[in-house]
Amino acid sequence: MNKDVIKTVDQLKVYLNTMKVDSDLKSDIIEGLAQNSMSLTITHHVLNLIDWNNPSTDPIRKQFLPLHSEYLPSHPQSRIDSLSEKKQEVSSGLIHRYPNKLLFLSTNYCPTYCAFCTRSYTVSNDTEFLKKSKLEEAFKTRVNNLVKYLKSNPNISDIVISGGDIASASTSMIDIILSAIINIQTLKTVRLATRTLLFNPDIFLPKTQLFELITKYSSRFKSQGIELSIQCHFNHANEISTTSQEATNSLFNSGVKIRNQTVLLNGVNSSHEAQKELIHKLISSNIEPYYVYQMDMVTNAEHFRTSLKTCIDISKSLTGLFPGFHLPRFIVDLPFGGGKRSVYEYDFYDDKYGVYWFRSPAISDDKIYFYCDPLKYLNAHIQEQWIRKKSISAIYNLD
Ligand SMILES: *Cc1c(COP(=O)(O)O)cnc(C)c1O
Numbered sequence: 001m002n003k004d005v006i007k008t009v010d011q012l013k014v015y016l017n018t019m020k021v022d023s024d025l026k027s028d029i030i031e032g033l034a035q036n037s038m039s040l041t042i043t044h045h046v047l048n049l050i051d052w053n054n055p056s057t058d059p060i061r062k063q064f065l066p067l068h069s070e071y072l073p074s075h076p077q078s079r080i081d082s083l084s085e086k087k088q089e090v091s092s093g094l095i096h097r098y099p100n101k102l103l104f105l106s107t108n109y110c111p112t113y114c115a116f117c118t119r120s121y122t123v124s125n126d127t128e129f130l131k132k133s134k135l136e137e138a139f140k141t142r143v144n145n146l147v148k149y150l151k152s153n154p155n156i157s158d159i160v161i162s163g164g165d166i167a168s169a170s171t172s173m174i175d176i177i178l179s180a181i182i183n184i185q186t187l188k189t190v191r192l193a194t195r196t197l198l199f200n201p202d203i204f205l206p207k208t209q210l211f212e213l214i215t216k217y218s219s220r221f222k223s224q225g226i227e228l229s230i231q232c233h234f235n236h237a238n239e240i241s242t243t244s245q246e247a248t249n250s251l252f253n254s255g256v257k258i259r260n261q262t263v264l265l266n267g268v269n270s271s272h273e274a275q276k277e278l279i280h281k282l283i284s285s286n287i288e289p290y291y292v293y294q295m296d297m298v299t300n301a302e303h304f305r306t307s308l309k310t311c312i313d314i315s316k317s318l319t320g321l322f323p324g325f326h327l328p329r330f331i332v333d334l335p336f337g338g339g340k341r342s343v344y345e346y347d348f349y350d351d352k353y354g355v356y357w358f359r360s361p362a363i364s365d366d367k368i369y370f371y372c373d374p375l376k377y378l379n380a381h382i383q384e385q386w387i388r389k390k391s392i393s394a395i396y397n398l399d
């Protein structure tokens, strides 16, 4: 398996030479790596999905090998842990934000790293300028804590097991988690979050250890009245290879529901056509389009962000083109832990400073949350104010 993964700059250079990537673009890619918040790890499967005849516009290249020349300065209000997950962590890797739902971070690793990762504060190895906050406790201790937490909070009926990527953990680790929670009767839904149906779909094919494990647990959970599902992450139709489809169709035929989450990324899938094509391909691969996320205000990923209006406009343009149950929900996950809201649910939009204000009653009765558009959508004078004043409280004289 290791020989299918590129982890060093030298290995990547060899690959780029084989693909006859021109030398300017090659240097731009290599310099881009030095700026990336994520360490270098990319499967050959992903590299081979890139159209190396048109690499500068390729939607897959952009996500995993951003160019030095593509990076933009972060919005002053961006944060490495933009969702404030650390503040809502009740024990190592256990994030409790919503009353009835729990998020378990099983691992810090993924088989390939996305340059826009919202969890860059903890996922991947350290990079030159970003020391990661790693999961502190040993895996078994964390699973024990999870079970204790679920037992003492019987109102929690849903758990998302994520990371990192659950499929980068060994199947025995997944086995340990699932066997630990299968008898917790207050659970109704368990979701396994993974992007490996893109990164390395082979390991999800019928007869593999992982496939057998998931389908076995899916039936066992079902007989306990619990739905075990997969939550995957495809951002562009080109990512869904025939192997991915073979895996998702087989999982579906074995009774495993798969829902997709997409991140809206500037220049990758930020158009009506790209989203429409993706939804078509998801549906024909037996994957339910679940969410399209407005890109989070995460540090060092500014060039991936669009305005919130772009997201709203794409959403509006798709309504009516698909059966309603196939339409994804367009969501913004609010900075500082405000949680997910529909992009339409803001109370107020300040178009001068590009700030959307939201309430989030499920999280807090009195707090007000915000999302800021990228500075490039604002006029030069306002951009300058943001850069000088640096924070939303200074912009609005809130201190
Ligand atoms: C997204 C998320 C969930 C699951 O939310 P759904 O909207 O039900 O998919 C649970 N906990 C946390 C902390 C989350 O970020």
Ligand code: SF4
Pocket (backbone or CB within 6 Å): 109, 110, 112, 113, 114, 116, 117, 118, 119, 123, 163, 164, 165, 195
């Ligand atoms: S797969 Fe998910 S957790 Fe892993 S790098 Fe990509 S966005 Fe981050």
